[in-house]
Amino acid sequence: MDKTIELVNxxxxxQAMPSVIVRVLNVMKKPTVNxxxxxxxVMYDQSLTIKILALVNSAYYGFSQQIxxxxxxxxxxxxxxxxxxxxxxAMKPMMSGAGDKELWKHSIRVAAGCEYLAKLTKIxxxxxxxxxxxxxxxxxxxxxxxxxxxxxxxxxxxxSGHDILEVEKKYFDSDHVRTGSLLAKRxxxxxxxxxxVSYHHAPSLSSIPVPCNLVCAVDKLMQETLDPSxxxxxxxxxxxxxxxxxxxxxxxxxxxxxxxxxxxx
Numbered sequence: 001m002d003k004t005i006e007l008v009n010x011x012x013x014x015q016a017m018p019s020v021i022v023r024v025l026n027v028m029k030k031p032t033v034n035x036x037x038x039x040x041x042v043m044y045d046q047s048l049t050i051k052i053l054a055l056v057n058s059a060y061y062g063f064s065q066q067i068x069x070x071x072x073x074x075x076x077x078x079x080x081x082x083x084x085x086x087x088x089x090a091m092k093p094m095m096s097g098a099g100d101k102e103l104w105k106h107s108i109r110v111a112a113g114c115e116y117l118a119k120l121t122k123i124x125x126x127x128x129x130x131x132x133x134x135x136x137x138x139x140x141x142x143x144x145x146x147x148x149x150x151x152x153x154x155x156x157x158x159x160s161g162h163d164i165l166e167v168e169k170k171y172f173d174s175d176h177v178r179t180g181s182l183l184a185k186r187x188x189x190x191x192x193x194x195x196x197v198s199y200h201h202a203p204s205l206s207s208i209p210v211p212c213n214l215v216c217a218v219d220k221l222m223q224e225t226l227d228p229s230x231x232x233x234x235x236x237x238x239x240x241x242x243x244x245x246x247x248x249x250x251x252x253x254x255x256x257x258x259x260x261x262x263x264x265x
Contacts, residue, residue, distance in 0.1 A: 003173040008182050011145045013097070017187045018090040020045060024083050038082055039074050051089050051264055052082065060259040080127040084111075088134055088264060095141060103141065105261055106222060107134045112257035113218035121239040124211055132196045135189070136215050139180025139197065143172055159224070165201060177201055221250050222257075 008015070020041065027037045042048045049070050056073040057066060067073045074082055088108065095104035114133030118126040144151040150171050158164040168175035180197040189197070195206045196215050203212035213235045220230045228246050236243060 004178040004182055007142050007146055007172065007174055007179055008186070011142050013145065014094055014141050014183070015186065018094065020048070020090045021087055024086050028079065028083055033079060035071075035074055035079060038079055039071055042074065042082070042086070043070055048086060048089055052077070052085055055085060055260070055263045058259060058263045060256065060263060078127075081130075084127060084131050084134070085264075087131060091134075092264070097141075097145065103137060103144070107137055108261050108264065109222040109254065109257040110134065110136060110215065110218050112260055113222055113253040114214055116253050116256060117214060117218065117239065117241075121241075123214060123239055128192060129211070129214060132193060132211050133215050133218055135193050136196050136200045136219065137176060137180070138183050139176030139178065142179040142183065143168060143174075143176055146172070218253070221246070221253065226250055 023041050024038065027033055027041065030037075042052060052073050053067065053070060055061065056063060056077060061077070063076060067076065077085070088111070091107075092104050095101075095107060111130045111132075111134035114129035115126045118124050118129035140151075143154070154164070154167045154171050157167045165175040165177060177198060177200075181194070184194040184197045192208065192211060195208050196212055199206035199209075199212045200215045200219060203209045203216050206212040213232065217231055217235055220227070226247070228243060231243070231246065233243055236246075241249065
């Protein structure tokens with residue numbers, strides 16, 4: 001059996017996408033979607049209701065009035081933003097179990113960064129950019145759940161300057177791109193998200209390189225230690241971003257992401 005298939009099959013807890021996400025994606029696939037259908041999913045989930053109300057009243061979105069109605073909150077945020085929040089909240093237990101919350105936090109930071117840059121540069125839809133950034137590292141859940149101690153070793157070695165995919169291959173005979181790609185296929189993720197998962201380390205190989213380049217760049221920006229030499233300068237130039245401003249950009253994204261993490265924690 002192929003090692004990647006063996007790894008994914010061995011982790012029973014993540015073979016199925018959280019049911020609330022499945023329900024939301026099914027609603028969003030319909031030709032005509034109304035907010036009531038999405039609202040019905042949210043209102044029967046106390047955790048989601050609380051998180052959405054907290055978020056809509058937070059500095060992250062900056063609405064002027066205090067919102068206490070979930071229906072008003074949903075209409076202000078819009079269906080796509082609500083979908084993104086639901087995915088982020090529903091995936092938290094799974095990601096936290098695969099990295100002591102750090103994987104989830106990193107995913108939120110990359111999501112917020114992609115959304116921020118998409119709004120700033122108009123390079124792609126900001127809501128799509130958010131979910132693309134959030135979902136990019138789902139393959140790491142498989143490797144961490146397979147052997148947490150070994151994956152902690154992978155992270156430790158990678159921090160010393162080694163390519164994480166090469167380190168993962170050494171320890172697991174697979175990597176988070178391969179495991180993530182298989183998960184994306186099993187979860188029947190949309191083409192955009194499947195591409196992000198599969199090509200965020202090699203954007204030029206994707207049929208839709210711009211979103212993959214964006215996620216790749218923000219992923220490197222949001223690493224624990226920033227190494228500007230790892231960021232594609234040509235891509236940043238296409239977005240009109242000067243590499244001399246990279247530290248300020250990182251800080252702006254990090255501050256925004258921490259607001260979101262605080263509300264969703």
